[in-house]
Amino acid sequence: MAFYLGIDGGGTKTKFLLGNEQQILAEATTAGSNILRSGETPVRKALLAGLSEVCATAGIQTSDIGRVVAGIAGSSNHEARASLLAMLRQQISGDVAIVGDMVIAHHAALAGNPGVLVNSGTGSIAYGRNPVNQTARAGGWGFAISDEGSGHWIGRAAIAVALRRYDAQKEDDGFLHHLVAAVGASDPEALAQFANSTANPDFARAFPAVLSLAEHGDVTAKEILKRAGEELAELCHTVIGRLFNSEAEVPVAATGGIFRSSRLVFETFSSALHTRHSGALVSLSDADPAMGALMLARQHA
Secondary structure (H helix, E strand, C coil): CCEEEEEEECCCEEEEEEECCCCEEEEEEEECCCHHHHCHHHHHHHHHHHHHHHHHHHCCCHHHEEEEEEEECCCCCHHHHHHHHHHHHCCCCCEEEEECHHHHHHHHHCCCCCEEEEEECCCEEEEEECCCCCEEEECCCCCCCCCCCCHHHHHHHHHHHHHHHHHHHCCCCHHHHHHHHHCCCCCHHHHHHHHHCCCCCCHHHHHHHHHHHHHCCCHHHHHHHHHHHHHHHHHHHHHHHHHCCCCCCEEEEEECHHHHHCHHHHHHHHHHHHHHCCCEEEEECCCCHHHHHHHHHHHHC
């Protein structure tokens, strides 16, 4: 019997699905596996833990796995990709393929068909494929310069607005108070220190607070979420323009925790995209990218 493994490696967690040709035999979730964000040692630990768990659950050895497809954030970087391949090939004797996390998410959300995937989670990206198998992407160039409309982008924007408001008012209003609490800071100065004291501050930690404020009617929080939806629509429109003609009907799958958590982000995204491309057929997808990776592993075996 042949065994296949799909891996979905994001910035905050990594999911493993092990199966044969027809069934899922085991799954596991470990820490994130974006080397550019977490570093090699934590990523190696996360990958080895997940491999060990799924193989133990299924009662097989890693040497029994015939093919692995791993869609891992940050793997477009050649050095990161080489390191990930080396880590997996030390454990897997079968074929190993590393692809972008957007590839497996696209395959899962659109069932292998042409269209555009827009993912907004900790980071964000738009990725599409047309009927002649041309591909294009927009965004997803990292937290410091891109990932528009993502949880990280939303948190950073909210903290920036909160501190500007604090400068103007010199008082801790409700908006700022929620963000201070969300990141575990004690006061505005500690919030600023959180934002500036590390190379990769986890701004996405502030997203739940922004969401809660918006749901309770805070105008500033709502505007930030609307801007996120508009930024994501612009990414999608860029990809559509590169792959499809202006009159084409284009399936668009919106995926990721930001879309699932915020109806306002999704509705703004849909409206803004339809304004730019009336043929966009937008749907909210909860397809599992790890299943997309497993499907690709089975398909190419």
